[in-house]
Amino acid sequence: MISEQVKKYRTKAGWSQQKLAEKAGLSYNVITKIEQGNSIKPALDTIIKIAEAFDITIDELIGRKQSKTK
Numbered sequence: 127m128i129s130e131q132v133k134k135y136r137t138k139a140g141w142s143q144q145k146l147a148e149k150a151g152l153s154y155n156v157i158t159k160i161e162q163g164n165s166i167k168p169a170l171d172t173i174i175k176i177a178e179a180f181d182i183t184i185d186e187l188i189g190r191k192q193s194k195t196k
Contacts, residue, residue: 128173131187135182146179156168
């Protein structure tokens, strides 16, 4: 779930919710709603901004495992 992933990466980075909001160019309320699970399907641009703030891919942020190509 996106809420768990965002919190995991934020905690790993040692950032507060406010710091993540600033680095992603989002409001504090957006970050708290996502982490609390109140925003189950955040907008794609929001997900992109959060992934960029963490310097990770969207797949990593949403917890999607990449399949091996043949």
